[in-house]
Amino acid sequence: xxxxxxxxxxxxxxxxxxxxxxxxxxxxxxxxxxxxxxxxxxxxxxxxxxxxxxxxxxxxxxxxxxxxxxxxxxxxxxxxxxxxxxxxxxxxxxxxxxxxxxxxxxxxxxxxxxxxxxxxxxxxxxxxxxxxxxxxxxxxxxxxxxxxxxxxxxxxxxxxxxxxxxxxxxxxxxxxxxxxxxxxxxxxxxxxxxxxxxxxxxxxxxxxxxxxxxxxxxxxxxxxxxxxxxxxxxxxxxxxxxxxxxxxxxxxxxxxxxxxxxxxxxxxxxxxxxxxxxxxxxxxxx
Numbered sequence: 001x002x003x004x005x006x007x008x009x010x011x012x013x014x015x016x017x018x019x020x021x022x023x024x025x026x027x028x029x030x031x032x033x034x035x036x037x038x039x040x041x042x043x044x045x046x047x048x049x050x051x052x053x054x055x056x057x058x059x060x061x062x063x064x065x066x067x068x069x070x071x072x073x074x075x076x077x078x079x080x081x082x083x084x085x086x087x088x089x090x091x092x093x094x095x096x097x098x099x100x101x102x103x104x105x106x107x108x109x110x111x112x113x114x115x116x117x118x119x120x121x122x123x124x125x126x127x128x129x130x131x132x133x134x135x136x137x138x139x140x141x142x143x144x145x146x147x148x149x150x151x152x153x154x155x156x157x158x159x160x161x162x163x164x165x166x167x168x169x170x171x172x173x174x175x176x177x178x179x180x181x182x183x184x185x186x187x188x189x190x191x192x193x194x195x196x197x198x199x200x201x202x203x204x205x206x207x208x209x210x211x212x213x214x215x216x217x218x219x220x221x222x223x224x225x226x227x228x229x230x231x232x233x234x235x236x237x238x239x240x241x242x243x244x245x246x247x248x249x250x251x252x253x254x255x256x257x258x259x260x261x262x263x264x265x266x267x268x269x270x271x272x273x274x275x276x277x278x279x280x281x282x283x284x285x286x
Contacts, residue, residue, distance in 0.1 A: 091110060227263070
């Protein structure tokens with residue numbers, strides 16, 4: 001496929017680097033660089049989407065309020081994006097930074113943040129393939145796009161398996177196409193990708209009936225794209241109650257989550273663990 005001058009300029013232009021997107025999540029070597037993929041893996045209710053909100057707000061907020069001031073694409077395959085929740089977090093961050101002094105300026109600052117966000121809904125793996133195919137147009141027209149969020153990459157896994165019948169190749173065909181399109185976008189436009197993936201559980205013979213299966217079950221082309229993995233867990237209720245016993249009433253209502261980061265983008269694997277709570281103003285690291 002040939003490209004015109006505008007496409008060539010957008011492809012070669014240096015996009016903002018997101019290595020400082022959230023130092024609490026990643027090892028000392030920094031966060032994801034240009035062209036990297038981060039997978040957030042965990043069961044339902046482990047804070048994956050809240051982390052995406054946190055990263056999204058960090059990107060669209062102005063530099064003066066601690067943001068990175070870059071454009072973001074949010075591909076919502078689970079229809080889980082809560083715009084009221086997102087606006088609430090943005091308002092909280094803007095108010096905490098004291099960026100404005102009147103209601104009109106508050107609304108203007110919020111609108112400016114939201115103008116840096118493009119939301120796309122997908123209800124099937126075919127739509128996801130088409131979305132990634134035509135995403136090049138947005139990347140060409142808006143060089144400020146630096147982050148692609150997908151919630152989630154595994155949304156159509158079981159449906160594709162059912163439609164693929166007994167053929168493993170047909171079962172993985174569409175996700176393989178998604179991985180190939182992403183690989184090309186990462187190579188040509190040097191964006192950064194964060195994608196959530198629903199964990200599955202496996203039966204075990206131990207005291208509990210099942211445990212989280214923390215090995216990726218998606219197709220190999222996707223696995224090869226992932227350079228960093230965030231395993232999201234919810235701490236046991238007993239641990240939360242013990243921690244809250246010496247805290248305030250507000251702390252007793254907090255649910256504590258843990259994220260284990262594995263980075264394989266360097267010669268040696270790097271690890272980091274962090275904990276956070278989900279508050280009205282978004283994610284707060286402990």
